């Protein structure tokens with residue numbers, strides 16, 4: 001991270017980290033489905049610790065779960081002090097990516113085969129986040145209807 005990535009407090013701007021997460025998630029999704037994808041939503045982005053100018057960022061992205069045309073990709077961000085080699089976990093993000101056909105329309109993506117216990121846990125937790133997301137949307141719609149909005 002260089003000075004062009006800084007915010008006014010002198011740390012790395014959160015938007016820079018978000019962009020890198022979006023790009024890493026996009027690559028993981030394209031590798032999984034072998035076609036075009038688009039970001040439908042960034043569902044969660046946590047900033048655990050600030051990133052300093054001069055640190056090296058690594059974004060590790062993995063497809064956690066696949067539904068019909070959409071998939072959830074988790075991204076873990078680590079900052080490394082290149083002088084000492086010390087690494088810190090600084091962010092986690094969850095993004096929903098949608099597979100697109102040649103006309104740019106949502107298209108089914110290949111199923112995910114979770115092989116390890118960790119992969120199965122990530123898949124379960126992704127299902128939980130999707131369930132919560134859909135339930136939140138339903139609650140908001142019901143609330144608006146009740147208020148006549």
Ligand SMILES: CC(C)(COP(=O)(O)OP(=O)(O)OC[C@H]1O[C@@H](n2cnc3c(N)ncnc32)[C@H](O)[C@@H]1OP(=O)(O)O)[C@@H](O)C(=O)NCCC(=O)NCCS
Nearest residue numbers: 038039040041066067068069070071096097098105106133
């Ligand atoms: C994402 C997009 C393709 C979805 O189009 P759509 O007409 O809503 O398509 P559908 O209703 O068929 O939904 C397609 C999938 O996206 C999911 N989806 C749509 N909106 C979503 C949202 N806000 N959050 C999470 N998932 C969403 C749906 O659940 C569905 O998943 P499923 O097939 O696995 O069940 C469309 O909204 C789009 O092109 N958005 C702009 C994307 C973009 O430009 N991204 C770059 C950021 S600038």
